[in-house]
Ligand SMILES: NC(=O)c1ccc[n+]([C@@H]2O[C@H](COP(=O)([O-])OP(=O)(O)OC[C@H]3O[C@@H](n4cnc5c(N)ncnc54)[C@H](O)[C@@H]3O)[C@@H](O)[C@H]2O)c1
């Protein structure tokens with residue numbers, strides 16, 4: 001089938017490439033001409049495992065093309081996936097829907113009437129519950145020949161290609177049988193391979209996305225709240241999480257304690273959900289999400305405080321090495337990165353900070369020009385008074401503690417992600433501290 005993908009960021013670029021890979025003819029659209037030029041040459045504008053090869057392959061077959069023209073998109077296909085950003089508004093925390101509205105209105109206005117069937121606009125962006133209904137009411141006034149559906153995206157950065165090709169579920173929020181049939185046809189290669197296809201109304205589809213992210217965020221903050229209790233009582237949060245997770249009703253996934261969640265989704269989505277609930281007069285129903293957010297932010301401060309304790313109570317004249325800048329491993333995305341928030345706070349408290357990351361240094365430097373960056377771990381750790389392990393890239397787990405001990409000034413490390421082997425580091429002469437694991441200290 002022919003389809004377009006409007007917005008070619010982390011979601012849109014992956015969706016476009018995967019849809020072409022499963023056999024569709026796809027036109028990707030973005031306002032950013034540099035991004036479009038890179039994609040058209042088969043180069044992803046960000047790091048995502050597996051994407052570069054897939055992009056090159058699908059561009060070479062001719063099934064995937066790119067443009068900056070919405071007009072061309074409207075003429076090219078009858079199905080348009082909207083994957084534009086829905087960032088957080090600065091004051092209220094609500095979702096900024098400007099880009100979604102511009103894309104949907106633009107498509108409706110430029111629709112030139114291909115055949116009798118209405119064009120189908122499929123939202124993939126994360127939006128407040130009720131958005132599709134509101135857009136549909138608006139479109140009925142301007143363009144009765146456009147149908148709207150919501151098909152929220154659940155991919156995780158770092159494994160986005162696999163998540164798209166083998167999704168745990170496809171949620172199709174539709175208003176018409178025609179929209180359902182079209183989405184079933186588009187996703188048939190994935191459903192034939194076993195992906196569940198859940199059909200619902202658009203409001204429920206929008207809510208599945210917000211409720212899922214809120215639940216995941218709550219799980220992470222729950223275990224981090226337990227880490228605080230562990231620090232005060234001598235209990236061990238890793239053993240606790242392992243024992244809790246062994247109960248299948250609880251499950252061990254998303255129960256990893258440490259520095260908490262960041263990125264472009266969980267933090268902004270719980271705030272946008274709270275803002276929407278308050279708008280509906282239902283603030284109390286999700287009041288716990290404010291606590292989830294607060295617990296999460298507190299983990300950043302706790303990590304800074306722990307590091308300050310390790311260097312003797314003050315960062316003044318101290319040199320701090322930071323391992324990790326991306327908000328999670330296998331990504332170069334630094335949006336709301338907990339690691340960079342900690343690095344910046346440590347710098348503001350007077351330390352000299354040098355940050356290493358395998359993929360995210362360029363993005364990090366652009367947002368945090370006052371931090372220093374190093375392209376290899378040894379350079380970052382040279383003469384450091386403490387090393388902070390803040391993003392759990394697998395290569396950090398494989399570091400040789402004995403060799404690194406010869407590079408730093410003081411062999412002290414804070415493992416805020418709990419993926420280093422404490423015994424290996426301590427037997428190489430390091431002091432290793434980790435939040436929620438007071439007995440290590
Ligand atoms: N990043 C993720 O892992 C992820 C996963 C699931 C859902 N989401 C949601 O998907 C949406 C997109 O997220 P993202 O991370 O890909 O955003 P992004 O900022 O990486 O990309 C958005 C792209 O849309 C383009 N754009 C904006 N307005 C446009 C317009 N009118 N026409 C064409 N292009 C336009 C921008 O230039 C940009 O390239 C958000 O709602 C987000 O919450 C993100």
Ligand SMILES: O=c1ccn([C@@H]2O[C@H](COP(=O)(O)OP(=O)(O)O[C@H]3O[C@H](CO)[C@@H](O)[C@H](O)[C@H]3O)[C@@H](O)[C@H]2O)c(=O)[nH]1
Nearest residue numbers: 153154155156157220254255256260261262263265327328
């Ligand atoms: O047990 C855990 C799991 C994750 N994290 C942190 O939580 C954040 C988010 O991680 P993850 O959810 O894996 O990454 P995202 O790519 O942000 O994906 C989330 O947000 C996307 C955008 O909405 C959704 O599509 C995904 O389903 C949802 O997992 C990262 O900072 C992780 O370090 C933890 O601290 N502990």
